Each structure stands twice: as C-alpha cells, then as structure tokens.
Amino acid sequence: MSPADPHFTPGKPHSLVEDLYAFAIGCSFVVLGLVWLKSAGLVTGGMAGVALLLSYLIPLSPGLLFTFLNLPFLWLAQRSMGTAFMLRTAFANFAITGLALLAPSAFRLTDLNGPFAALFGGTIIGMGILALARHHAGVGGLGIVALTLQRRRGWNAGRTSLIGDAFILAASxxxxxxxxxxxxxxxxxxxxxxxxxxxxxxxxxxx
Incomplete structure (x- = not known):
C-alpha cells in the first residue's frame, strides 16, 4: 500500500519501549547468528561476513571486529539518513559488540550441523537486521549503503546487499x-x- 492509495493510513511512530524491545531482539538475533556461524567455521554476507572472515586471520572476536569495521560508515549514515539514524545505528553496533563479548560466558555450541548452522545463522541475522531497519537503525556499513540506496533510488536492500555479499564470499x-x-x-x-x-x-x- 502506498501513500497514493485512498485506504493508506500513516503508521504511528514507535514508542520508546517498542524501540528498545526491537533493539533488544534485533541485536540479540544478530549476535546469535554470528555465534552459530563462527562455531561452524563459516562466513556470511555484509559486515558480519567481513568480521567473521577477519576473525579467522587475526586473534580478535567477530563482535569486536564488527564495531571497528562499522565505525567509518557512521559518517555516511549521518549524511544520508540523518543524525537520528546514525545515533541509533551506533547504539545498535555497540550493543551487538557488548552482547557478542558476553556470549561465550552465556552459552557454548558444540557438534553443529553445518547446513542447519548456515540456514539458521543466516536467517536469524537477516531477521535481526530487519527488526533494526524497521526501527530506523542499521547494523553495518554495507547495510547502511543498501538502506541509503533503497531510500534514495528505490533499490531493494536485499538485492543490493547480495552484490556486496558476492565480493565478500569471493574473498573468503x-x-x-x-x-x-x-x-x-x-x-x-x-x-x-x-x-x-x-x-x-x-x-x-x-x-
């Protein structure tokens, strides 16, 4: 339904409680997906994939690498999507890093089935990204680029991300x-x- 549709009614702004709940869900999903993929020795798309790939090459956790990699893109987030989006994105990134650092002390995964880990890890990261995007936040550099292009040019964020994913996977x-x-x-x-x-x-x- 579009604004031109006579039955269109604008959505109500999310309340602070709704935003915080969505951030808790979205960040937790992203971290859980990262843990699953890391435990299975896999990479994925987006900045999560870059962080995972680098974690196999240098002795740093994917969660910490995730934030380091995303910091330069906060400027783009502010310029293209506004200060509110940038601040929400920064908050989401630091929350993801904090949860990722706490994850090893919260639970351990052993004897993972590879295909299930790939499907479950990827799907739950996607749902986490979706929850945050619907509450005006991004989770990474490539995600910010994809959301910017969707807003400015109408390009589907998933298809745009797929192109970046191809380069990340090729590097792996x-x-x-x-x-x-x-x-x-x-x-x-x-x-x-x-x-x-x-x-x-x-x-x-x-x-």
Whole structure:
C-alpha cells in the first residue's frame, strides 16, 4: 500500500519501549547468528561476513571486529539518513559488540550441523537486521549503503546487499575449505532472502 492509495493510513511512530524491545531482539538475533556461524567455521554476507572472515586471520572476536569495521560508515549514515539514524545505528553496533563479548560466558555450541548452522545463522541475522531497519537503525556499513540506496533510488536492500555479499564470499575462497565456502554462500543467501522478501518500501508503515 502506498501513500497514493485512498485506504493508506500513516503508521504511528514507535514508542520508546517498542524501540528498545526491537533493539533488544534485533541485536540479540544478530549476535546469535554470528555465534552459530563462527562455531561452524563459516562466513556470511555484509559486515558480519567481513568480521567473521577477519576473525579467522587475526586473534580478535567477530563482535569486536564488527564495531571497528562499522565505525567509518557512521559518517555516511549521518549524511544520508540523518543524525537520528546514525545515533541509533551506533547504539545498535555497540550493543551487538557488548552482547557478542558476553556470549561465550552465556552459552557454548558444540557438534553443529553445518547446513542447519548456515540456514539458521543466516536467517536469524537477516531477521535481526530487519527488526533494526524497521526501527530506523542499521547494523553495518554495507547495510547502511543498501538502506541509503533503497531510500534514495528505490533499490531493494536485499538485492543490493547480495552484490556486496558476492565480493565478500569471493574473498573468503582462499581462507575456507570448499564445504565451508558453499555453506557460507547458503548463509548469505538466507540473509538476503529475508530482506528481499520482507524489507520492501510501502510494506511497513511504522517508523
């Protein structure tokens, strides 16, 4: 439904409680997906994939790398999406890092099924990104670029992210075993599938 539709009614702004609850869900989902993929030795798309890939090369956690990588993109978030979006994105990123650092002391994953880890990890990261995007926040550099292009040019965020994912996955070929690489492609497809299916302009009227 679009604003031109006679039955269109603007969505009510989210309350502070609704925003905080969505941030708690979205950040937790992203972290849980990262933990699943890291435990299975996989990579995925977006900045989460870059953080995972680097975590196999240098002795830093994906959560910490995630925030370091995203800091330069906060300027783009402010310029293209506004100060409120930038502040919400910064809050989400630091929350994700904090939760990721706490995750090892909260639970441990063993004996993971690779295909399930890829599908579950990718899907739940996608749902986390979706929850945050619908409450006017991004989770990473490529996500910010995708959301900016969707807002300015109407490009679907999922399809735009898919292009960036292809480059990230290509960079992981020298690092991952063939099976891990194929499962990583599956995880990236799961993330993009969620965004392509559910993150469309006009489908969601809240903000």
């Amino acid at each position: 070929i020298p690092v991952l075993a063939p099976r891990q690489f194929l499962l990583s492609v599956l995880s990236a497809a799961a993330i993009s599938g969620v965004l392509i299916a559910y993150h469309k302009p006009g489908r969601y009227t809240g903000y």
